[in-house]
Amino acid sequence: MITHICDRCGRPIERGQTRYTARIQVFAAADPLEITLDDLLRDTDQEMDDLIGQSEPLSEQELMRDVYVEFRFDLCRACQRTYLDDPLSVSSRNQ
Numbered sequence: 057m058i059t060h061i062c063d064r065c066g067r068p069i070e071r072g073q074t075r076y077t078a079r080i081q082v083f084a085a086a087d088p089l090e091i092t093l094d095d096l097l098r099d100t101d102q103e104m105d106d107l108i109g110q111s112e113p114l115s116e117q118e119l120m121r122d123v124y125v126e127f128r129f130d131l132c133r134a135c136q137r138t139y140l141d142d143p144l145s146v147s148s149r150n151q
């Protein structure tokens with residue numbers, strides 16, 4: 057009985073076969089916040105207006121995609137091995 061389909065190769069994964077789940081999170085990295093006295097004294101109203109203006113043409117989904125995206129894939133055993141050998145697909149870019 058097929059319980060899942062491998063998201064990489066499309067082959068069925070039968071009940072009892074080893075199945076792997078790859079969860080990939082891509083999010084905006086943030087360095088530790090350092091607030092100086094100059095930052096506290098600066099008038100940020102114009103900066104906020106500029107940011108809001110830049111965000112207005114984008115949908116909520118587009119804005120969220122700039123900050124955080126998560127993927128979840130089911131993989132068969134063969135694809136799990138291939139994925140672990142080259143998770144960033146570096147070798148396919150060098151061909």
Ligand SMILES: [Zn+2]
Nearest residue numbers: 062065132135
């Ligand atoms: Zn596969």
